[in-house]
Amino acid sequence: MGLLVLSCVVLALAIIKLVYAHFFSPLSHIPSASVLAPISRLLWEFPAEHRGQVTLALPKLHKKLGPLVRIGPKRLSFYDIDIYKQVHKPGSAFVKDPRVYSQFVQDGHPALFSITDPKEHALRRRHMGLLFNRSRVPFLSQMMLEEVLHFGELLRVLSTRNGLIDLIPTCRALEADIVSRFAFGNAIGAVDSLLSAGKELQIIRENDLQSSKMPLYTNFPSLVKTVQFLLSTFSNLTGRYRSSLESQIKFEEWANDQLKATLDPETAPGKSFLKVMAGARILEQCALSEAKEMLGPGTDTTSATLAHILWALSLNKPLQEGLVSDLAAAKWPTDMTALESIPTLMACVMEGIRWTGAAAAMLPRIVPPSGAVLGGIQVPGGTMVSSSPIWYLRDETAFPDPDRFRPSRWLGRNNKDLATLQNEHYVPFSKGASSCVGIHFAYLELYLSLSQILRRYCIEPSDISMVDIECEAILPPRREWVSAVPISPLRVHLSERDL
Template sequence: MYYLIFLYFSFSSLLVLALYRLFFHPLCKYPGPILAALTSWYEAYPNIVKGGGLVAELERLHKLHGPVIRVGPNTLHFNYRQAYHDIYTHGSTLVKDREFYSAIGVHAPQSSLIFCDPEVAKQRRGLLQPLFSRRAVMSLEYTIQQKIDKLLAILNDDYNSSSMAVSMAVAYRALTTDIITSYCFAESSNILESHGLSHPTLRGIEQAVKKAWFQRHFPFFVTFILNVPQTLILWLLPEFEGYLKMKARYERQVDCFLDNPGALSTAEHETVFYHLLEPKNQERPSRSSLLDEAFILVAAGGDTVGNACNIGTFYALKYPSIHQKLKEELDEIWVDKDRPMSYTTLEKLPYLTAFIKEVLRFSMGVVHPLPRVVGPSTPKIGGLKMPSGTIVEMSTTFLHMNPDVFPDPHIFNPDRWLVEDTNQMMLDLAPFSKGPRICLGLNLAWCELYLIFGNIFRRLDLKLLVTEDMIDNFAENCEDYFLPRWEKEYKVFVQNVN
């Protein structure tokens, strides 16, 4: 009897909730799938079952329903530039959606990525900012150049024939991970020195990205895994080996600095821990927070620039005219290729700069829409007044592929950036996001991109290995795993070895 009563009231409650969300909710006037209006689990299907298919699904829904669609009971997704800038560039009264970020960052819950309180985020950003200022980046330029030199030597020595080609996605991720670990911690992961550019750290980051949507929708499972004995984790999920080894390395480094603060001054250069362990006018982050911050810096710093370099190299080799223009410009100012060329010199090159901007437009940065919560004082979003508490979002894909700003957006064309007025395009170029939560490492990323591309196209003669399953167009094959991923790849080899 009591069981039947319980079922009756449960069913009645669900029915009332469904009717409210469909017909009486403040967002009921906005079009979208019925299932999305009923449950926030709507996006789980394209995320998990379709394997990173949410952005493709959003594109389909916008074509069907227009520029504003309801993608959750309390969530709207937009597809026009004014809305993007209202949410992210000028959205000082909006905050991160706590439920989303707590889930996507469940493996690093005390990192600044997860901070939703703007004041707390601002304080942590203040601690980290000195290491990522333009001045700091330029003072550590030699650290970046050393790793680039290492990669070029490996490509020359080990991948110099069509039978010994290398995946540039792997090569660049190894390079950028070595750069970020050396830059932030004065202790490189040395992935470039591993056989075949294979390393537990690299595999750990890759596995973390591939499981992004599982942890987004089932964060409790990840929390459980991270709290069981490591031997059991490795027995059940051996792919977690890389993550655990990386975590252990930073645990040792953090504990060393906590036990002996004087060790901070003996490092090769200032590290991220130097700034975090000696904060001014605020409490020092906990040991857990230090570890979480380290993990997020490595994951973000190794992946975003690596993706951009992978995309840029492909299009430069695919289109000989682009490759030739890069080489001619670099050859003219870089007479002795055995001597390093500075970042400040490279960033003055018009075509290289145009090429990098087009690369960043294609590579997106974070491809998944980043949800923000409307506050009581939030002005209109895209010309629409939203109720307080509404979740609003827009994927960078829709900004970067807007044909009104970027004609023929799916065509890789650096020349579009060589016109006299690029102000509107620059406003809509957002690979590092925009506004108060813009990526902290953008100065480092720009420096890496100039140095990597400059060295690759001046000092190597790369050849694209053409295969039947080679990727054809990055813009049309992107999968959304928070960061972009592609099923296919391409390989290159060095011809005319130095």
């Protein structure tokens, strides 16, 4: 009898909560992603996010329900370029949600991505601008070129050894070495690991796994910390380490060694992020956290973009050969200004960034205490609002047939209204004060990597029957967490180019 009464009480409370959420809460006038979404974010958003589907499902819901969709009791998703500009404009009162961004903090020292205080963020960004500003990035060309040439040797070995090359892990190894050499002064050895051992460096391979775990970190932070503490304690007591924990320990040791070497005048590398930043401008441990953060989502996004561009070019030989012809006519430049002045190269890179949409994170912000009007709808203060930049890169109005790799979108552009719309929706690095500080770094790396790979290799599809067929690549199926992860490998054949 008592159990029956308790069950009735629980059911009644659930019904009351459901009725309140749908009819009386401050957000009840906004359509919901599901009947259960207004009750708890764990009933719709978390399951979809955990499966890597939330940023794939929400654009479809927005198409049906409008620019604002409720995904939790006090959480809204928005899909509207004017709202996006309002939320992310310089000096915006919409601050980062600390409950989410705190999960990216390493060693108790927030990096630029995870800093939520606007003033602190602006100060850190000014310091980092010394190395990331457009005027400084061209000085990185020689360093990047050396790593790309080393990567070219990896491609030769893998072509001989395996025939087919999976572009995702190989491009990720290149990016990891470029970023680590820039950040720490020395490459982490991701390309060498593929060359010598034939497998990915574990700390790099686990980036996707860490990305997929972010929904757990943000929804159950206390539980995750407890589990991590218990596993770490067990490992310390038994001496038996899980492979992921062991690779993390090795990486921490390597990173700390790089910091020590940087601070020693006799062993310091010629130039690195750590050398410029540590001590002189920001605390040593803060500089170390920034350097380590660079090996996370930034590595996955740029490498995925390069992999997708190469795969798309393998399916369209006329496009590939046209790009090679233009690069050869320009005498294969390595200077940033010269590279970005080649229209076909610029178009392929911009379209690759748009098409791949690798940075899928929702970028949650908090509505200021006074509330805000978003898309003509009053939203109360304290509400969390979020939107993924990649939705705008796939907007069907701005980019017809958005799932097709079509560099011609960026050439000619005689339709001025469409060009304006495309420029507005091209937000792969976000906008405003929180836009990615590494935008010029990423462009230089993509220009340089793509041109130098094409200089040495002809790229052909894994299915030889498709050679010589002009084909617009269609975006492969994927899952989306902090970054997008293809479900299947992107494989190609490489052959030495006869120039």
